[in-house]
Amino acid sequence: QTHRFFGSTEAVYAGTRGIDIAERLSEQVSTRDSVKIWLETTAVAIYEEKTVGVWRASDDQYLLIKPEILLVATGARERSLPFKGNTLPGIYGAGAFQTLVNRDLVRPARNLFIIGGGNVGLIAGYHALQAGINVVGLVEALPKCGGYKVHEDKLARFNVPILTSHTILEAKGKDHVQSVIVAKVDDQFHPIQGTEREIPCDCVLIAVGLNPVDEFISKAKEVGLPVHAAGDAAEIAEASAAMFSGKIAGLEIAQVLGVDAPEIPKSWRDFESILKSRPGEIFKLDSGVLQGDVFPIMHCRQEIPCDPCASVCPNNLIHIDAADIRHLPEFCPEAGKNCIACERCVAICPGLAITLVDYRRDKDNPTVSIPMEFAEHYLEKGNVVAVTDVEGHVLGQFPVLRTRTIKPYTHTLVVRVQVPAEIAVEVAGIRLIAGWNQPMKTEDNFVEETDQENIVCRCEHISADQIRQLIREGVRDINQLKAATKATMGACGGKTCLSLIRKIFREEGVPLEEVTDPPQRPVFVEVPLEILARNRQEAD
Numbered sequence: 122q123t124h125r126f127f128g129s130t131e132a133v134y135a136g137t138r139g140i141d142i143a144e145r146l147s148e149q150v151s152t153r154d155s156v157k158i159w160l161e162t163t164a165v166a167i168y169e170e171k172t173v174g175v176w177r178a179s180d181d182q183y184l185l186i187k188p189e190i191l192l193v194a195t196g197a198r199e200r201s202l203p204f205k206g207n208t209l210p211g212i213y214g215a216g217a218f219q220t221l222v223n224r225d226l227v228r229p230a231r232n233l234f235i236i237g238g239g240n241v242g243l244i245a246g247y248h249a250l251q252a253g254i255n256v257v258g259l260v261e262a263l264p265k266c267g268g269y270k271v272h273e274d275k276l277a278r279f280n281v282p283i284l285t286s287h288t289i290l291e292a293k294g295k296d297h298v299q300s301v302i303v304a305k306v307d308d309q310f311h312p313i314q315g316t317e318r319e320i321p322c323d324c325v326l327i328a329v330g331l332n333p334v335d336e337f338i339s340k341a342k343e344v345g346l347p348v349h350a351a352g353d354a355a356e357i358a359e360a361s362a363a364m365f366s367g368k369i370a371g372l373e374i375a376q377v378l379g380v381d382a383p384e385i386p387k388s389w390r391d392f393e394s395i396l397k398s399r400p401g402e403i404f405k406l407d408s409g410v411l412q413g414d415v416f417p418i419m420h421c422r423q424e425i426p427c428d429p430c431a432s433v434c435p436n437n438l439i440h441i442d443a444a445d446i447r448h449l450p451e452f453c454p455e456a457g458k459n460c461i462a463c464e465r466c467v468a469i470c471p472g473l474a475i476t477l478v479d480y481r482r483d484k485d486n487p488t489v490s491i492p493m494e495f496a497e498h499y500l501e502k503g504n505v506v507a508v509t510d511v512e513g514h515v516l517g518q519f520p521v522l523r524t525r526t527i528k529p530y531t532h533t534l535v536v537r538v539q540v541p542a543e544i545a546v547e548v549a550g551i552r553l554i555a556g557w558n559q560p561m562k563t564e565d566n567f568v569e570e571t572d573q574e575n576i577v578c579r580c581e582h583i584s585a586d587q588i589r590q591l592i593r594e595g596v597r598d599i600n601q602l603k604a605a606t607k608a609t610m611g612a613c614g615g616k617t618c619l620s621l622i623r624k625i626f627r628e629e630g631v632p633l634e635e636v637t638d639p640p641q642r643p644v645f646v647e648v649p650l651e652i653l654a655r656n657r658q659e660a661d
């Protein structure tokens with residue numbers, strides 16, 4: 122991940138970009154002699170003998186390991202969504218889209234439409250904007266986005282239409298997605314007839330949540346292999362919570378193994394649940410707290426577990442309740458200790474939610490420093506830029522006086538603009554307009570009628586209608602659905618479609634307690650048969 126992480130700076134490196142945290146963690150592990158790291162190696166199965174089957178691609182070995190304890194930190198996989206046309210080229214899961222844009226530096230679209238207003242969808246939307254992709258809209262079925270408001274605000278500043286209480290009905294196109302049909306939903310999430318509308322786009326990103334990759338956990342429990350879990354494999358939460366749950370799991374395992382390890386403090390458990398908490402209440406900015414000639418404004422007004430701004434101030438002027446870092450940050454100037462306008466708080470904030478207002482040179486036309494994560498050439502000194510408030514309303518066009526990056530907060534530009542005093546405290550962002558949020562050309566909007574299906578099992582090409590029909594005929598056993606349709610029997614082993622099939626049962630009013638799940642059999646990951654056969658021969 123290329124964005125700065127939320128959470129606690131002290132405990133989980135909040136304020137540092139995900140890719141840099143990954144490097145630090147991997148360094149910590151690789152410098153320990155006691156830890157053997159096998160790269161290019163995949164755990165593929167757990168067997169009744171309490172062994173873990175591991176395929177080591179580096180030397181093409183299949184190994185059976187008998188651990189005393191297993192720690193599963195396999196993360197999560199994306200949920201999919203059945204809708205008509207959902208297998209058209211141009212429709213991506215958020216992970217694939219972000220890999221293309223952030224790692225491979227490929228721009229797979231000009232006009233992106235997003236399904237899902239959780240953190241993944243909101244962050245992917247901002248990554249798309251950073252890559253110069255126009256985000257034509259985002260639908261969220263709930264009445265409000267489930268992700269952090271600071272992420273939503275980043276999209277609002279670029280005028281991305283966020284349609285809450287809306288869903289996608291269909292993706293249209295012949296060889297490639299050309300538009301989507303969306304509609305409002307009622308409080309039961311059923312589309313409301315007559316509210317449909319078509320939005321042209323050439324790419325759709327599905328970000329409708331994650332499922333834990335937990336088949337290793339359940340199989341280990343089934344065969345009696347002691348197992349611990351950490352991160353999203355145990356419970357879907359923010360990355361900071363995943364790291365902290367890993368620390369706890371490590372200590373738990375050390376204790377079980379009889380290593381002389383300290384007790385896990387209760388405060389750690391409490392802190393873990395704070396890091397896992399959902400975004401909380403949204404408060405209005407109290408302008409009474411803005412004092413002095415120069416001060417930061419925290420436009421982050423929602424309770425989220427985050428504290429980098431409080432840890433970075435050289436004069437310790439930004440306070441967050443250390444006992445509960447979900448509380449809002451406050452600027453607390455003290456006698457003899459004023460803000461020195463170092464702009465570090467502006468640069469470190471993962472939500473790009475802090476501005477610094479400076480009246481010292483010109484009381485009537487103060488400067489406002491604004492964080493932006495865009496290439497420098499978009500924001501050069503002398504440019505006139507559209508400045509917005511936190512909700513994305515344009516407040517006017519104002520000149521850029523200076524841009525800079527502050528070590529070690531690279532890739533975050535701190536852009537200083539000069540604005541009239543009466544709007545200075547409202548300024549929260551800049552809307553770059555060149556190339557972004559331009560409507561698609563009319564000739565792109567023509568979409569032929571096509572006969573697309575609503576696919577649930579992509580491997581075996583089984584539609585939601587086929588599954589629904591069998592459920593209506595009385596099928597309550599997923600094994601029977603498998604036998605009748607081959608759904609869940611493809612290469613992925615049901616990793617995508619199984620949860621969609623359960624969803625269809627729920628939509629049809631069938632409680633999941635009445636539904637028989639299929640057994641989980643190893644292997645859980647595709648592996649060439651030859652590899653397993655070779656191992657068997659060796660064992661013989």
Ligand code: SF4
Nearest residue numbers: 434460461463464466
């Ligand atoms: S600009 Fe620097 S001194 Fe002022 S509040 Fe932010 S971190 Fe502290």
Ligand code: SF4
Nearest residue numbers: 421427429430470472
């Ligand atoms: S203002 Fe502080 S608490 Fe809020 S997102 Fe930024 S760094 Fe985190």
